[in-house]
Amino acid sequence: MTASDPVDPGLNPKELSDFLGPYKVERLLGQGGMGIVYEGTHAKTGQRVAIKVIANSLADQERFRRRFAAEVETLKKLQHPHIIQLIGYGEEKGKLFYSMEFVKGESLHHRIKRDGPMQWRDVCRLISEMCAALKTAHDQGVVHRDLKPANIMLDLDGNVKLADFGIAKFFGGEEMTAAGSIVGTADYMPPEQAEGKPVTSKSDLYSVGSIAYFALTGRPPFVGRSVPEVLYSVRYEHFPPVRTLAPKTPGELEGLIHELLQKDPAKRPPTALVIGNRVRAIRHGLDRAADMAGESPEEKSSPHPPSQEELPADAAVEPSSIDSASVLREKQIDMRNSQTGYSTRIADPNRDPPSEASSAPLEKTAATLAASPSKLMPDPTEAEVAMSRKSEFTTLEEMKRRERKKKKENEWEAEGWHWTSIFFFLLALAVGFWGWRQWTRLPSDDVILEKTMAAFQQEDFSIIREHQSWLNNWLLEQPMDPRQPEVRKMLSALELRQAEREVRSRLRDPQQAPSPIEQMFLNCQESLRHSPWQAGSKMRAFLTVFGPQEANLSSQEAALVTAVRHWTQAQQTAIDQKNDQPFEELQQWMEHSFEQLPESKQAEFLSALAELYSDNARTLEAIERLRKKSLTPPSASP
Numbered sequence: 082m083t084a085s086d087p088v089d090p091g092l093n094p095k096e097l098s099d100f101l102g103p104y105k106v107e108r109l110l111g112q113g114g115m116g117i118v119y120e121g122t123h124a125k126t127g128q129r130v131a132i133k134v135i136a137n138s139l140a141d142q143e144r145f146r147r148r149f150a151a152e153v154e155t156l157k158k159l160q161h162p163h164i165i166q167l168i169g170y171g172e173e174k175g176k177l178f179y180s181m182e183f184v185k186g187e188s189l190h191h192r193i194k195r196d197g198p199m200q201w202r203d204v205c206r207l208i209s210e211m212c213a214a215l216k217t218a219h220d221q222g223v224v225h226r227d228l229k230p231a232n233i234m235l236d237l238d239g240n241v242k243l244a245d246f247g248i249a250k251f252f253g254g255e256e257m258t259a260a261g262s263i264v265g266t267a268d269y270m271p272p273e274q275a276e277g278k279p280v281t282s283k284s285d286l287y288s289v290g291s292i293a294y295f296a297l298t299g300r301p302p303f304v305g306r307s308v309p310e311v312l313y314s315v316r317y318e319h320f321p322p323v324r325t326l327a328p329k330t331p332g333e334l335e336g337l338i339h340e341l342l343q344k345d346p347a348k349r350p351p352t353a354l355v356i357g358n359r360v361r362a363i364r365h366g367l368d369r370a371a372d373m374a375g376e377s378p379e380e381k382s383s384p385h386p387p388s389q390e391e392l393p394a395d396a397a398v399e400p401s402s403i404d405s406a407s408v409l410r411e412k413q414i415d416m417r418n419s420q421t422g423y424s425t426r427i428a429d430p431n432r433d434p435p436s437e438a439s440s441a442p443l444e445k446t447a448a449t450l451a452a453s454p455s456k457l458m459p460d461p462t463e464a465e466v467a468m469s470r471k472s473e474f475t476t477l478e479e480m481k482r483r484e485r486k487k488k489k490e491n492e493w494e495a496e497g498w499h500w501t502s503i504f505f506f507l508l509a510l511a512v513g514f515w516g517w518r519q520w521t522r523l524p525s526d527d528v529i530l531e532k533t534m535a536a537f538q539q540e541d542f543s544i545i546r547e548h549q550s551w552l553n554n555w556l557l558e559q560p561m562d563p564r565q566p567e568v569r570k571m572l573s574a575l576e577l578r579q580a581e582r583e584v585r586s587r588l589r590d591p592q593q594a595p596s597p598i599e600q601m602f603l604n605c606q607e608s609l610r611h612s613p614w615q616a617g618s619k620m621r622a623f624l625t626v627f628g629p630q631e632a633n634l635s636s637q638e639a640a641l642v643t644a645v646r647h648w649t650q651a652q653q654t655a656i657d658q659k660n661d662q663p664f665e666e667l668q669q670w671m672e673h674s675f676e677q678l679p680e681s682k683q684a685e686f687l688s689a690l691a692e693l694y695s696d697n698a699r700t701l702e703a704i705e706r707l708r709k710k711s712l713t714p715p716s717a718s719p
Contacts, residue, residue, distance in 0.1 A: 100124070101132050101178050102171040115139070120183065130168055131184075135177040146177070153179055158221060163214035165234065165244045184242050189296065190230035198299040201330050205364040207233075208293050210241035212357035215289070219282040219353060226280055228288035229269045230295055267311040268301035272344045275312045283346040286356065290341025290349075298326035302342055316344070333363045526555065530564060537571045545575050566655040573644070573651040580644040581606050583637070598627050598634065602641045617696040620649050653698060668703050675707050683711050 099106055104121035110131060111118045116139075121132045139145050153170040160166070170179035189207070193199070199207070211233070218225065225232075227245065234242040267275070271287035274280050294302045302320035305311040320342060323335040337359055343349050350356050529548055536544035545552070552568055559565070584599050595603065605623055609616035623645050627634070631642045671690060678686055687708050694700035 101134065101173045101176075102169075102180075104130060104132055104180060106132070121180070129183040130180040131182070132178055132180050135179075137176070140175070140177040149177060156223065159218055159223060161214050161217040163210045163241045163243060164217065165242050181244075182242075184234045184236055184244075186234055186236040186242070188231050188244075189233035189235060189292070192235055193230065193296060193299055198327060199296045201297065201327075201334055202364060203239075204293055204296045205334065205360050206239075207241060207296055208289060208360045209357050211243065211289055211292070212353040212360070214241070214243045215282070215285055215353035216357070219285070224280055224282055225285050225288070226274070227266060228285055228292060229266045230292055231266075233292060267308050267315065268303070269295075270312075270315060271346070272316045273346060275315045281346065282352070283349050286341055286349050286353065287343075287346075289353075289356065290338050293338050294320070294323060294342070297323055297330055297338075300326070331363065331367055333367065334360070337363065526559075530555075530568070533571065534567065537574070542575055542578050545571060546579075549575065566651065569647075569651040570655045573648040576644045577606065577609075577648050580641055584641070587637075596638065598638045598641060601627070602645070605645065617649070617652060620645050620652075621698070624649060652696070664699055667700065671703060671707065675711075680711075687711075 101119070101121060103124050105124055107120045107122055109117065110120050116136045117134045119132045119134070121130050122128070123130065135149075150170070153167065156167045157169075165184060166182040168180040168182065170177070172178070211228075215225070225243070225245075228243075232244045234244050236242060269288045269291040271280070271284045274284055291302055303311055303314035303318065305314055323330050323338055324332070337350075337356070341349055341356070350359070529551060533545050533548050533552065536542070549572065552572055555562075556565060556568060556572075581603065584595070584603065587593055588595055588599075601623055605616065605619045608619050624642070627638075627642050628646070631639050634642065675683060675686060687704055690704050691701060694704070
């Protein structure tokens, strides 16, 4: 943060109480035009958090308040190791606030400013972890909108944590801004956002490229002495290729960054998942090639020629001018705290309005970021446009080949190409319909299974009961699925629960007394609820006592025996599946260990084994055979 950062006069830190909701305010972390950030501690749990108090200028708007709660609930769903977790939100004496995970570390901005550019391998890790976080957000329809080095936190182990994730959505909606205005940081803003157009997930991917460029070179792709100048460069100019500023960067990595910085979103990689896979493949491939060749990846990598949009007319850059321009622009548009790296958007009303030489669309674009007395750069000259055009050369043979191809295509079209097109269209439609059916059917099974298994972990049997028929059918349709034991275990637990409910319902009548089998069944259920490690042995004992009498029992009592048998079988199947060590190998090990022990230690050894494998019937049988073997005296030799 700098002294010139705009601060809402209604958010004086000294005037706030010692508590914000359940959090005790410890110290000020940073402040800016959008609010103040504190470090706080939960009064009961002791959890350390970062608390952001929304500026009064925003909190007093009714439209903002209506959207605030819904937006925070959306952001709370962004559960990922590389996203700073949004914990909660509230209001204290008319002041809106939300709490976030507190990260010990520093921002990427401060790391680069202190230590200089990063090695390309570290940048590969940076890109990979950023894209992993972005995939989670984009899958849920959340776009960050303001990715920049100040929002990339690095913890003490160097892991990436994206801060203020999606918070720009609060301040960037249609209700919060004027038509054609923008919210964001100019240095890392994609061209479509600089023009006031709607942002998409590919806008975040552009920012990933800008941040990677900054991490490798120590400067953003575009520099200028004012915000309008930077915005103009973002929209119309070309950036210096990465390797002109960081020569040791592998050409493959440079090519990926140049793709991310394409001005046309359609030319960028499609998703964060694709980018993450590519950058991991680049690093793996270069490391493997370097190991095989016995040289460094920098020597092995091949240059990547920049595309038409990437190659500037003048690629040379003066380091001194870059540094001075970066420092000047940081004073103008960055509002960052020196300790935490928290940042806010630009809103400095003390600056002069833009000059008349600025274009009207760019004035609207820069209005939300800052006002500056600078003059916009003119449109590119014809010479500059000509230099930026791609050179092409076509041989006479190539020209003739094209003419023959075009003539052949025209002849084919005249002979009835539309019938062939109709055939392929119908074929593609049939294949697409089949694929859609497969796509909609298979994930639905997974969704139901995940839902019911999660409910089983929370002992919410209402959801399992709701899908009981579907689960039984699934067991018949998917006999080879590895999740079969878990589903059977879940259904057997539901069967026990339903049987217990019927017994307790009947015993509500004070004139009804439980039968011996019902009383023992209820005891087994209590053991299952309070002492799960003993439940297995009690259930098996129940079957030993009442199982042989099942034919002579009433239908209600026989149902109890059946439920216990199903539960015991499902538990044993699940245990057998989870046992990675083959039974024969385990049995050989027990026999060998037993024989190596002195007789005084053998009984203790068998007791310990029985306790460890109390829920495994086969192992208990093997232990009992060893016990009998130890009690049988050796036969006398003739």
